[in-house]
Structure formats: C-alpha cells, structure tokens
Amino acid sequence: MSNRIFSVILLPTSDCNVACDYCFERKEPHRLSLALLPLLTRRLLDHLEHEGIEECEIYWQGGEAMIMGPAWFENAGQLMDRAAAAKGRRFTHYLQTNLISYSEAWNEVIRTMFQGSLGTSMDYPNRHRKLFKGGTEAYTRLWTRKLNEALAADIEVGVIAVLHQGSLEEGPERFYSYFTEELGLDNFQVNTPFPGGPASEVEGAFQLDTKELANFLSDLFDIWIERGYDSGVSLGPFDALIDHFTGRPARLPCIWKENCSNQFISVDAKGTVAQCDCWVTSYPESFFGNIFREPDLTRMLRTSPARRDFVERPKRLVEDEDCLSCRYLSICHGGCPVRTYSALGTMMAKDPYCEVYKAVFSRAETHGRTISRRRFMGSPMASVLPNK
Amino acid sequence: MPQEADKPLLFLRAGLEELPCDGPFVVIVRSRDDLNSWLHDSSPALQWIQVEELLADEDAWGVAAQGPGDIPLDVVLSSPGTEFAGLYRLVDVLSARDVRVSMPATRGFLKALRLAASLGIPVRLLPGQPSAEGVGELAAALAFYLHDPMVEAPIEFLHSALAWMRGAQTSSLWTILEEDPAIFQHYDASGRHVVPRTANPYPEQIPRRDFVMRHVANLVNEGAECALCPWQQLCQGYFKWPEPAYSCRGVKDLFSRLKVAADEIGQELAAYEESTPRLTTSSHREQPHL
Numbered sequence: 001m002s003n004r005i006f007s008v009i010l011l012p013t014s015d016c017n018v019a020c021d022y023c024f025e026r027k028e029p030h031r032l033s034l035a036l037l038p039l040l041t042r043r044l045l046d047h048l049e050h051e052g053i054e055e056c057e058i059y060w061q062g063g064e065a066m067i068m069g070p071a072w073f074e075n076a077g078q079l080m081d082r083a084a085a086a087k088g089r090r091f092t093h094y095l096q097t098n099l100i101s102y103s104e105a106w107n108e109v110i111r112t113m114f115q116g117s118l119g120t121s122m123d124y125p126n127r128h129r130k131l132f133k134g135g136t137e138a139y140t141r142l143w144t145r146k147l148n149e150a151l152a153a154d155i156e157v158g159v160i161a162v163l164h165q166g167s168l169e170e171g172p173e174r175f176y177s178y179f180t181e182e183l184g185l186d187n188f189q190v191n192t193p194f195p196g197g198p199a200s201e202v203e204g205a206f207q208l209d210t211k212e213l214a215n216f217l218s219d220l221f222d223i224w225i226e227r228g229y230d231s232g233v234s235l236g237p238f239d240a241l242i243d244h245f246t247g248r249p250a251r252l253p254c255i256w257k258e259n260c261s262n263q264f265i266s267v268d269a270k271g272t273v274a275q276c277d278c279w280v281t282s283y284p285e286s287f288f289g290n291i292f293r294e295p296d297l298t299r300m301l302r303t304s305p306a307r308r309d310f311v312e313r314p315k316r317l318v319e320d321e322d323c324l325s326c327r328y329l330s331i332c333h334g335g336c337p338v339r340t341y342s343a344l345g346t347m348m349a350k351d352p353y354c355e356v357y358k359a360v361f362s363r364a365e366t367h368g369r370t371i372s373r374r375r376f377m378g379s380p381m382a383s384v385l386p387n388k
Numbered sequence: 389m390p391q392e393a394d395k396p397l398l399f400l401r402a403g404l405e406e407l408p409c410d411g412p413f414v415v416i417v418r419s420r421d422d423l424n425s426w427l428h429d430s431s432p433a434l435q436w437i438q439v440e441e442l443l444a445d446e447d448a449w450g451v452a453a454q455g456p457g458d459i460p461l462d463v464v465l466s467s468p469g470t471e472f473a474g475l476y477r478l479v480d481v482l483s484a485r486d487v488r489v490s491m492p493a494t495r496g497f498l499k500a501l502r503l504a505a506s507l508g509i510p511v512r513l514l515p516g517q518p519s520a521e522g523v524g525e526l527a528a529a530l531a532f533y534l535h536d537p538m539v540e541a542p543i544e545f546l547h548s549a550l551a552w553m554r555g556a557q558t559s560s561l562w563t564i565l566e567e568d569p570a571i572f573q574h575y576d577a578s579g580r581h582v583v584p585r586t587a588n589p590y591p592e593q594i595p596r597r598d599f600v601m602r603h604v605a606n607l608v609n610e611g612a613e614c615a616l617c618p619w620q621q622l623c624q625g626y627f628k629w630p631e632p633a634y635s636c637r638g639v640k641d642l643f644s645r646l647k648v649a650a651d652e653i654g655q656e657l658a659a660y661e662e663s664t665p666r667l668t669t670s671s672h673r674e675q676p677h678l
Binding site: 003004050051052245258259262302311314315316318319324325327328329330333365 | 537538
C-alpha cells in the first residue's frame with residue numbers, strides 16, 4: 001500500500017446561513033442525501049483501492065456544513081466508516097464550519113467523528129462576515145459566543161483568518177492580540193484572499209497591495225516567533241514553514257504542494273467533482289465530471305481535460321516562468337492555481353502572491369536558522385533572536 | 389543503491405529472451421508495458437528497474453505510484469535540459485517507492501538537477517567526459533549542491549567525492565557511478581556485455597576485476613596527467629575514458645573547489661568542537677534571563 005493520503009473536500013450542501021460579502025461560492029439549496037452517500041462512498045473506495053491508497057481524509061465543508069445537522073453527520077460518518085473498514089481502508093473526517101449553528105447537540109458527533117476538533121473562520125477586523133439580519137457586529141458577537149461554548153465543551157478549535165485591507169490597516173500586533181488574547185486561541189491560520197467566483201467584483205475592490213501584505217505577514221511572523229512559538233501557539237502556515245526550515249517533517253498548505261491535483265478533489269452535493277472547493281463552487285468550466293453519473297472516479301480523473309491543466313501546471317511553470325531558479329521552489333512549486341486563475345484568467349502562470357510568499361519564506365528561513373542554532377547549541381531563544 | 393560485493397550486478401534490457409545470470413540484476417525498461425510487467429516481478433534478484441525514455445509518457449507512472457513499492461526505480465533522463473519538467477510525473481511514485489534520477493551532464497542538466505532536488509529525489513550525475521560548457525554547468529551544480537538549502541537528497545558523484553575529501557572510505561568514481569565492470573556489468577539489447585560508456589563488446593582477455601587498474605596503468609605509462617593528479621585515487625582515470633587524450637583541466641578545478649569546501653567544513657567542525665564547552669557554559673548562564 002502506498003503512503004499517499006488522498007483528500008476529499010466534501011460539500012454536503014452549498015447552502016449557507018450567513019451572508020459574507022466576499023464569499024466566492026455559488027449558493028444553492030441542494031443537499032447531499034444519505035440515500036446517495038453509499039454510492040459516493042463506493043466510488044471513493046474504488047478509487048482508493050485502484051490507486052493503492054489506504055487512507056482518505058474527508059474535509060466536510062460547505063456552504064455551511066452544520067446546516068445538515070448532527071444526526072445527519074452521525075449517520076454519514078458511520079455509513080462511510082463501515083464501508084471503508086470492509087475494504088481495508090480508512091476515512092478520517094474533519095469539519096470546517098462558520099459555527100453559527102453550533103449548539104451542544106453537536107458535541108457528541110464532534111467527539112466521535114471529528115476527533116473532538118473543528119475548524120472555523122473569522123477575520124480581524126470583521127468587515128465582511130455578516131448575518132442575514134444584523135451585519136458584521138452581530139455576526140462577531142454570535143460567532144464569539146459560539147466559539148466560547150465550543151471551547152467550554154473541550155472542543156479543539158482552529159480558526160482561519162482571511163486577510164483584507166482592514167487587517168493591514170489594523171496591523172499585525174492588534175491582529176495577533178485579537179486571536180491569542182481577546183479570543184484566547186492557540187491555533188489559528190492566516191489565508192490570503194482571492195477574488196474568485198460570484199464575489200469577484202466585490203473582492204476586486206479588496207485587492208491587497210502585495211508589498212503591504214508581505215510586510216504585514218513578515219511582521220506577524222516575527223511577533224509569533226517572539227511571543228507564541230515557545231508558548232505553544234500554532235500559527236499556520238508559519239508553523240509548517242518553521243518545521244521545514246528546521247529539518248522536521250512539514251505539512252505545508254495545499255497552495256504550496258508539488259502538485260495539488262495529485263492530492264485531493266472536491267465533491268459537491270450534486271456529485272460535481274473539481275479540484276477543490278474554490279473550483280467546485282465557482283468555476284463550472286473546470287469541473288472534472290460527476291461522481292454519481294460516472295462509474296469510475298479513477299478514469300474520470302485520468303481522462304478529464306479540465307484536470308489535465310492542473311496536472312500540467314507545475315511543469316508549465318518551471319518551463320515558462322522563473323520558478324525553476326527560485327530559492328524556494330521546493331516549498332512552493334508556483335503557488336495556488338485558483339488564486340492565479342481568479343486574478344489572471346489562466347492558471348498557467350505563477351501565483352500572483354509570489355513576492356508575498358518569497359517574503360514569508362525568507363522570514364521563515366531566517367527564523368528557522370536561528371531556531372536550529374538554538375537547538376544545536378542548547379541556548380535560549382532570547383539570546384539568539386535576530387535584531388529587527 | 390545496495391550491491392553484494394562478491395557478485396557482479398548485471399544491467400539487462402527487458403525483452404532479452406534469456407537472462408544471462410542467476411545473480412542480482414537491474415532490468416532496463418523503455419516501454420510502459422515492460423515497466424508495469426517488471427513492477428510485479430517478485431524475483432529477489434531484481435535490485436531495481438532502470439527506466440529510460442518514459443518520462444514524457446504521463447500514463448506510464450500510474451502503476452509505479454501504487455503499492456507495494458519494494459522495487460526502486462532509477463529514472464534515466466537522456467536530455468535533461470529538455471526533459472526536466474517531466475520530473476513532476478514522479479511525485480506520486482515517490483510516495484510509493486524509492487526513486488533515483490540519473491542524468492548525463494549535458495547542456496541544461498542543471499534544470500533537471502534543481503527540479504529533482506526540489507522534489508527531494510536523489511540524483512546520479514553522469515559526467516562522462518564533459519565539454520567545457522558541461523564543466524561550467526558542473527561547477528554551477530557543485531555550488532548548488534554545497535550551498536542551496538533546497539538540497540536534501542544526495543547528488544552523486546558530488547556527494548561521495550565530498551565524503552572522500554572528508555576522509556571517508558569511498559570507492560572510485562567508477563564504482564560510485566556504477567561503471568566498474570568488476571562490480572557492474574552492462575549488457576546491450578542483444579545480451580552482450582559491453583565496455584563502459586561504449587557500444588563495444590567487452591574484451592574477454594581482460595579480467596573484469598582488472599579493467600580499471602589496467603586503464604590507470606596504461607594512462608600512467610603513456611604519460612597522462614593522472615600520474616601527478618591529486619584526485620587520482622578517487623578518479624582512477626574515470627575522466628580519461630573512453631578518450632584518453634581528454635584534458636582534465638576543468639574537472640580538476642571542480643575537484644579543487646570541492647576540496648576547499650571539504651576543508652572549510654573540517655575547519656568549522658573543529659572550531660565548533662573547540663568552542664562547545666564555552667557555549668554550554670554561556671547558555672546556562674543566560675537561562676535565568678528568559
């Protein structure tokens with residue numbers, strides 16, 4: 001059996017219970033029925049078997065996944081896990097939710113199916129996440145309350161923050177303090193925005209200056225190293241980069257993988273298969289096929305003309321762009337196809353955040369070298385921190 | 389790659405009607421069907437599969453990416469300067485089995501070397517008798533090998549040469565590059581044992597274990613520069629084959645650079661060992677400030 005892990009970003013619905021004005025998804029009321037789930041599961045397991053892969057990670061997202069309700073997930077998890085075990089395979093489930101529908105009724109399924117953890121998202125400052133009634137402030141209040149309830153129930157919560165102009169204006173110090181001190185979190189992640197899907201016009205107005213963004217992230221990196229690294233705060237993707245630059249196994253985010261087409265797919269409630277959730281909800285021209293209509297997922301992935309572009313992209317980039325001469329090729333490989341496509345209308349170019357990534361990699365390399373030296377010499381962090 | 393000392397390792401083309409040995413062997417495949425067929429071979433004598441001319445075939449690698457992956461692959465690039473982007477096709481294979489990439493030091497090979505290193509794939513550089521341009525690119529490859537943080541997997545022959553210069557008991561380049569007929573015997577499509585880096589049949593009057601030694605002796609007798617070369621023990625006339633008049637000037641400069649790096653490593657290690665007690669004391673003293 002291969003060591004490969006296959007991941008599926010599974011969207012049981014594209015429907016959502018909030019109205020964020022930069023959402024890239026086309027919202028639809030369609031929901032994945034438990035009657036169709038065995039077929040979907042069988043297709044996935046056949047693919048795993050054909051590819052010699054033992055483990056499959058299922059990332060349940062939406063829309064808003066919690067719209068499906070805890071009982072639905074309990075049934076879905078049992079059904080999928082039983083089918084996997086019968087074929088000597090394993091599903092590992094993860095949940096990404098906006099938390100708005102969270103209640104204690106979820107606790108049992110979160111513990112049993114999702115290893116007692118979930119992922120959610122919040123920006124700082126919150127200018128774009130809104131309830132249908134009540135706007136951003138009401139959203140923040142409600143989300144914070146739900147977060148605290150989940151934490152009180154001993155659920156591990158990781159938070160994704162999408163950066164926007166307001167984040168840059170507030171600065172990395174306030175940004176970091178919000179998540180670690182105000183919310184009391186020790187596990188969060190920063191994502192760069194991308195102007196995709198139906199929100200592209202709205203997001204177009206929020207394009208970030210790459211130099212400002214690079215400075216923000218570099219300074220945030222420094223703050224985390226100084227205040228969070230030694231005290232157990234996990235801040236992605238900086239933590240993975242530090243692992244990489246200190247010689248430890250690193251799980252870098254999908255945007256920097258050798259080739260994301262080898263690693264995962266996304267499937268929506270109607271069975272549409274595409275590269276990831278960004279594509280399956282935003283770009284019909286890039287669909288690979290339909291998992292319910294086509295009996296062989298392996299064949300679909302091998303023959304889909306749309307997928308061929310993803311497979312070929314890294315090769316094209318090292319031939320046509322300057323990626324091959326980049327010091328950080330091994331941890332980037334040209335960056336994210338969807339960020340590129342949404343910004344440039346083609347994925348056959350390097351990620352428009354290239355300079356931002358290089359700034360972050362450079363900072364990670366500097367800190368990684370310092371940390372390695374400290375480990376090697378057994379000296380405390382404060383004595384080897386670089387001068388800023 | 390591992391090899392028993394007492395039995396030669398035979399490199400045989402797939403499709404030979406009869407394997408001329410019962411000892412360890414490497415099979416050379418040039419078609420998808422042959423690759424898939426040999427991936428399922430259960431012979432313990434099969435050491436690895438040498439894959440040639442298949443990097444452009446995107447459908448050739450599906451079976452190799454499936455487990456169980458106990459048969460390693462040596463993927464040979466004949467034109468690394470143009471084929472390099474195809475290395476991305478090996479990404480899935482890497483998680484299923486050991487893979488090495490071999491390439492001649494021909495024009496543009498540095499592109500393939502950089503990409504292989506970025507994917508964490510070990511590389512075997514086959515320098516042959518490099519042109520002046522090739523030597524220049526080898527010098528760039530050496531700088532990349534020595535200084536780029538992207539390099540994690542070994543790059544042969546540089547890796548073993550550096551080890552030799554640091555005092556390791558390393559074999560000669562003939563062995564490092566798997567060309568010494570005493571240990572590695574290469575066969576052509578018709579099953580004939582051939583002389584390294586040529587298509588000529590191996591002359592039976594020369595015992596295989598004596599090939600390299602006789603070659604060096606001939607070079608010295610004929611006044612070749614090997615006699616006074618500081619790298620002779622490592623090289624054993626590797627760069628004077630098959631053309632003994634080849635000028636080693638560029639190659640010797642390359643080894644000199646490698647020696648400078650080896651000496652620097654030695655000096656830094658010595659300096660570290662000298663300073664270790666002081667650093668330990670210093671760090672203990674600084675602990676309370678945290």
